[in-house]
Amino acid sequence: MRSPRRLRLxxxxxASLRAEKTVVLALVIQLFIxxxxxxxxxxxxxxxxxxxxxxxFAAAGDTDELLEAAAGQDSWDVSxxxxxxxxxxxxxxxxxxxxxxxxxxxxxxxxxxxxxxxDLRTTLIVTAARDLLERLEDAERExxxxxxxxxxxxxxxxxxxxxxxxxxxxxVPVLMFLPVFISGSIASDSVTEEFERGTxxxxxxxxxxxxxxxxxxxxxxxxxxxxQAVLWLALLVFNDVPxxxxxxxxxxxxxxxxxxxxxxxxxxxxxxxxxxxxFVYSVGVVGFFALTFALPESSANTVAKLAAGSATTAxxxxxxxxxxxxxxxxxxxxxxxxxxxx
Amino acid sequence: xxxxxxxxxxxxxxxxxxxxxxxxxxxxxxxVFVLVAAVAPxxxxxGLYDELYVVGVEDDDGYHEAVERADTLRAVExxxxxxxxxxxxxxxxxxxxxxxxxxxxxxxxxxxxxARRYNAGELAxxxxxxxxxxxxxxxxxxxxxxxAEPGDTFEPVAEEEDSEDEDADDDDDGVDAPDxxxxxxxxxxxxxxxxxxxxxxxxxSGTPDDIAxxxxxESLILAFAFLVPLNFVxxxxxxxxxxxxxxxxxxxxxASPVSRQEIIAGKTVPYFAAxxxLVAAVAxxxxxxxxxxxxxxxxxLIFLSLTFVGAMxxxxxxxxxxxxxxxxxxxxxxxxIPAIFTDIDPVAAISPLxxxxxxxxxxxxxxxxxxxxxxxxxxxxxxAVLFSLGSGVYxxxxxxxxxxxxxxxVAAVASWLRRRASVxxxxxxxxxxxxxxxxxxxxxxxxxxxxxxxPLFFVAAAVVEEVAKSVSVYAGFAHSVFERNDRNAVxxxxxxxxxxFVGEKFAHLAQLVGLDTLEIGRAALGVGFDVSPLVLVxxxxxxxxxxxxxxxxxxxxxxxxxxxxxxxxxxxxxVHVAYNLTVVGLVA
Numbered sequence: 001m002r003s004p005r006r007l008r009l010x011x012x013x014x015a016s017l018r019a020e021k022t023v024v025l026a027l028v029i030q031l032f033i034x035x036x037x038x039x040x041x042x043x044x045x046x047x048x049x050x051x052x053x054x055x056x057f058a059a060a061g062d063t064d065e066l067l068e069a070a071a072g073q074d075s076w077d078v079s080x081x082x083x084x085x086x087x088x089x090x091x092x093x094x095x096x097x098x099x100x101x102x103x104x105x106x107x108x109x110x111x112x113x114x115x116x117x118x119d120l121r122t123t124l125i126v127t128a129a130r131d132l133l134e135r136l137e138d139a140e141r142e143x144x145x146x147x148x149x150x151x152x153x154x155x156x157x158x159x160x161x162x163x164x165x166x167x168x169x170x171x172v173p174v175l176m177f178l179p180v181f182i183s184g185s186i187a188s189d190s191v192t193e194e195f196e197r198g199t200x201x202x203x204x205x206x207x208x209x210x211x212x213x214x215x216x217x218x219x220x221x222x223x224x225x226x227x228q229a230v231l232w233l234a235l236l237v238f239n240d241v242p243x244x245x246x247x248x249x250x251x252x253x254x255x256x257x258x259x260x261x262x263x264x265x266x267x268x269x270x271x272x273x274x275x276x277x278x279f280v281y282s283v284g285v286v287g288f289f290a291l292t293f294a295l296p297e298s299s300a301n302t303v304a305k306l307a308a309g310s311a312t313t314a315x316x317x318x319x320x321x322x323x324x325x326x327x328x329x330x331x332x333x334x335x336x337x338x339x340x341x342x
Numbered sequence: 343x344x345x346x347x348x349x350x351x352x353x354x355x356x357x358x359x360x361x362x363x364x365x366x367x368x369x370x371x372x373x374v375f376v377l378v379a380a381v382a383p384x385x386x387x388x389g390l391y392d393e394l395y396v397v398g399v400e401d402d403d404g405y406h407e408a409v410e411r412a413d414t415l416r417a418v419e420x421x422x423x424x425x426x427x428x429x430x431x432x433x434x435x436x437x438x439x440x441x442x443x444x445x446x447x448x449x450x451x452x453x454x455x456x457a458r459r460y461n462a463g464e465l466a467x468x469x470x471x472x473x474x475x476x477x478x479x480x481x482x483x484x485x486x487x488x489x490a491e492p493g494d495t496f497e498p499v500a501e502e503e504d505s506e507d508e509d510a511d512d513d514d515d516g517v518d519a520p521d522x523x524x525x526x527x528x529x530x531x532x533x534x535x536x537x538x539x540x541x542x543x544x545x546x547s548g549t550p551d552d553i554a555x556x557x558x559x560e561s562l563i564l565a566f567a568f569l570v571p572l573n574f575v576x577x578x579x580x581x582x583x584x585x586x587x588x589x590x591x592x593x594x595x596x597a598s599p600v601s602r603q604e605i606i607a608g609k610t611v612p613y614f615a616a617x618x619x620l621v622a623a624v625a626x627x628x629x630x631x632x633x634x635x636x637x638x639x640x641x642x643l644i645f646l647s648l649t650f651v652g653a654m655x656x657x658x659x660x661x662x663x664x665x666x667x668x669x670x671x672x673x674x675x676x677x678x679i680p681a682i683f684t685d686i687d688p689v690a691a692i693s694p695l696x697x698x699x700x701x702x703x704x705x706x707x708x709x710x711x712x713x714x715x716x717x718x719x720x721x722x723x724x725x726a727v728l729f730s731l732g733s734g735v736y737x738x739x740x741x742x743x744x745x746x747x748x749x750x751x752v753a754a755v756a757s758w759l760r761r762r763a764s765v766x767x768x769x770x771x772x773x774x775x776x777x778x779x780x781x782x783x784x785x786x787x788x789x790x791x792x793x794x795x796x797p798l799f800f801v802a803a804a805v806v807e808e809v810a811k812s813v814s815v816y817a818g819f820a821h822s823v824f825e826r827n828d829r830n831a832v833x834x835x836x837x838x839x840x841x842x843f844v845g846e847k848f849a850h851l852a853q854l855v856g857l858d859t860l861e862i863g864r865a866a867l868g869v870g871f872d873v874s875p876l877v878l879v880x881x882x883x884x885x886x887x888x889x890x891x892x893x894x895x896x897x898x899x900x901x902x903x904x905x906x907x908x909x910x911x912x913x914x915x916x917v918h919v920a921y922n923l924t925v926v927g928l929v930a
Contacts (some may be wrong), residue, residue: 016660110477145465158447189660275581279574
C-alpha cells in the first residue's frame with residue numbers, strides 16, 4: 001500500500017503548483033521566449049526580404065562580367081555609368097541604392113562598394129551586393145577552373161530559408177531544454193522549502209519510506225518538463241513546423257529531466273538551504289549541458305536532428321544514452337538522498 | 343535613511359551569505375568550471391547545425407567531396423525512394439533535385455555554400471590567388487535624405503539584361519529565391535540560413551563572402567556575457583528576501599529601531615555591489631571599458647528591483663523560481679532586442695546594452711551621451727517605483743500571509759494611497775514603467791510593416807496606459823481607502839488621468855535622441871508631427887481630456903468590483919484606441 005501514499009504526496013506537489021498558478025507563469029515564460037525568437041527571425045528576415053523591393057546598383061568601371069552575373073534576377077537592377085564620378089553623384093542624389101566600382105587587373109577583380117550608412121535598407125542593400133558579387137566570383141572561378149584544369153562543380157541555385165535552420169537548431173532545443181532546467185529547480189525548491197519551513201519532520205513521521213518521500217517530492221517535477229515539451233511540440237506542429245520524431249525527442253527530454261530533477265533534489269537534501277542548493281544546482285546543470293557538447297553529437301544537435309528528421313543511428317544511440325543516464329542519476333540520487341532524509 | 347544602519351544590515355547580510363557559501367559549494371563550482379573549461383575546445387566543434395541536412399550523392403560525384411567537407415551536410419547513397427519519403431533533402435543525380443519543403447530549400451542553400459567552398463578549395467590547390475578572384479571593399483557613407491535634384495542624376499550608359507536570358511542561369515534547379523547568404527567561418531558551424539545568416543559580423547572587406555551587413559554579432563554575444571552571471575546574483579538575492587518571509591523571521595528585523603526602507607536598502611546593497619563587481623570583471627575580461635559598466639547600472643537596478651518585488655509577492659520557493667526566470671527573460675529581451683540594431687537604427691537607443699555593444703566594438707564614435715539618459719532613465723525610475731512598491735508590502739500585515747500575487751500587488755499599490763490626490767502621484771510613478779513597456783513593444787514591432795505594427799501598437803499602448811491609470815483607483819476602492827460611489831470614481835479617474843498626462847509630458851524628453859525619426863516611435867511618443875500651431879495646441883491638451891475621460895470610465899467600473907473593473911477597463915481601452923486612430927487620421 002505504499003505507492004498510493006507516494007502518489008498522494010506527488011499529487012500534493014502538483015496541487016501546490018496548480019494553486020500558485022506557477023505553471024501558468026512557466027507557460028508565459030516559454031511563450032515569451034518563443035515570441036522573442038520568432039521576432040528575431042521574422043523581424044530580421046524582413047530586413048533581408050527580397051520582396052522588399054529592387055535594389056538599384058550604380059556600377060562603373062570594368063562592368064561586363066558584372067552585368068553578366070547580374071542577369072536573370074529580379075531582386076536587383078544594375079545600371080552602368082560612364083565613370084566613378086557620375087555613378088557616385090547619382091548615388092548621392094538618391095538615384096541608386098549603392099555604387100559598385102569594378103576594377104579588373106590581370107588576375108583579380110577589385111570592387112569598391114559604397115552603401116548608405118544608418119538606413120534600414122542598408123541590410124538589404126549589402127546583402128544584395130554580396131549576393132551579386134558572389135555570382136561574379138562564381139563566374140570568375142568557373143573561368144579560372146577551365147584555365148587551370150581544375151574540376152569545379154557547378155554552383156546550384158539556392159536561396160536560404162533562414163526560418164528553417166534557426167527554428168530547428170536553436171528554437172526547438174531552447175523550448176525543449178528550458179522546462180528541464182526549471183523542473184530541476186522546482187524539485188530543489190520543493191525540498192529546501194520543507195527544511196526552511198520545518199515541515200520535513202512531519203513527512204518523516206508519516207508511514208512513507210525514505211525513497212517513497214523522495215519519489216513523491218520529485219514525481220511532479222519529473223512529469224512537468226515532458227508535459228511542457230509535448231505542449232510545445234503540438235504547438236509547433238500546429239504552426240506548420242513538422243516534428244519528425246516526437247517520441248525519441250520526449251524520451252530524451254524525460255531522460256535529461258530525470259538527471260536534472262534527481263540532481264536538484266539530491267543537492268537540496270545535501271545543502272538544505274536554497275541559496276547554496278540553487279547555486280550548486282544551476283552551476284551543475286549548466287555544466288551538464290556544456291559537457292554534452294563534448295559528445296559526438298551535442299544535446300542541442302540531437303534535438304535538432306530528431307525534430308528535423310535527419311536522425312542517424314548515432315542520434316538514437318545518444319537518446320538511449322540520455323535515458324540510461326536519467327535512470328542512473330535518479331536512482332543514485334534517490335539512494336543518496338534517501339539516506340540524507342533519515 | 344541612516345547610512346550607518348543600512349551598512350550594518352549589509353554587513354550582516356554579507357556575513358550570513360558568505361558563511362552559507364562554504365568551501366564545499368565553492369569547491370563544487372570550481373570543479374564544474376574546470377570540467378567545462380576542459381571540454382570547451384571540443385564543444386566548439388560540435389555545432390548546432392551539424393549534419394542537419396541530408397544529401398543523396400554518388401561517391402564518385404564531384405559534389406560528394408563538397409558535401410563531405412561541409413559540417414552541416416551529410417552524404418548518403420542516392421535513392422529515389424528515400425528522396426520521395428523525405429529521408430533525403432537534396433538528391434544529386436544528373437540534375438539536382440530538391441525536396442519541395444522548407445527543409446529542402448534550406449538544404450540546397452547549404453549545398454550551394456558547400457559547392458562554392460569546394461571550388462575555392464580546389465582552385466587554391468593549383469593557385470592560391472585563383473581561389474578568391476574577387477576582392478571587395480565596402481564603405482558606408484552618410485547620404486542626405488534630400489530628394490535628388492534633377493541635375494544630380496546621370497543617365498546610365500548600359501543596363502543589365504533582364505530575365506529573358508535563360509542561358510545565364512542554366513544551373514537553375516527550380517528554387518529561385520535569392521536571399522540572405524553568408525558563410526561565417528569562425529569555428530561554429532552556422533549555415534547560411536541560420537543565425538549567422540541573420541546576424542552577420544559586419545565585415546567590410548575581403549572576398550564577397552566576407553562582407554556582411556553591419557550587425558554587431560560578436561559584440562552582441564559578448565554583451566550577453568554581461569547578463570548571464572547576473573542571474574546568479576539575482577537568485578541569491580531573491581532567496582535572501584524570501585527567507586525573511588518564511589516562518590516570520592523578518593519580524594525581528596521589523597521590530598528593531600530601523601525603518602523598513604533601511605532594511606531593504608541594507609539587504610540590497612551587497613547584492614548590487616556584487617553585481618557591479620561581476621559586471622566590472624566581465625568588462626575587464628571581454629575588453630569593455632568604464633562606459634559598459636556605467637551603462638549596465640540601470641540594468642542591474644531593474645533586475646534587482648523586479649526580483650525584489652517578485653520575492654515579496656511569491657508564496658513559495660517554487661513560485662519564486664518561476665518569477666526569477668520570468669524576470670530574467672523579460673529583462674534580457676528588453677535590453678537585447680533593441681541592441682541588435684545598434685549600428686542601424688535609432689531604436690537601439692532604448693537599450694543600455696547598445697552602449698555596451700558600441701563600447702565593445704571600440705567604434706570611433708562612442709554612443710552619444712543622450713543614449714545613457716534615454717536608455718537609463720526609464721529603467722532607473724522604474725526600479726525606484728518597484729522598490730517603493732515592494733516596500734509597500736514589507737509590513738507585518740502583508741509580508742507573512744499566503745495571499746495571491748494579484749492581491750499582493752493591489753495591496754502594494756494601495757499602500758501608496760493616502761488622499762485622493764495620491765492617485766495622481768501613482769499615475770506619475772507608473773509613467774516610466776508604461777514608457778519602458780511601450781519601448782519594448784516598439785522594439786518588438788518596429789520591423790513589421792507600418793500597416794500592421796501601428797494598429798497593434800495602439801492597442802498595446804492603450805491597454806498599458808489604461809491599466810496604469812486605473813490600477814490605483816481600483817486598489818483604493820478594494821482596500822476601502824476611498825468610499826465607493828460614482829462621484830468619487832469620476833473625480834479619482836480625472837485626477838489620475840491628469841497626473842498621467844503630466845508624467846507623460848516629462849517622458850517626452852525622448853525626442854532628444856531622435857526616436858521620432860521612426861514612424862512607430864512617433865506614434866509612441868505622439869510627437870514630431872508637422873502641423874499648424876493651432877492644431878498643435880489642441881493636440882497638446884487633447885490627451886489631457888482623453889486620459890481623464892478614459893480613466894474615469896475605468897474608475898466607474900472599478901467601484902463596482904473586480905468584474906466591473908474589467909468592463910470599465912475594456913471601455914477605456916476602446917475609447918483610447920479610437921482617439922489614437924482619429925488623431926493619426928487627422929494629422930496624416
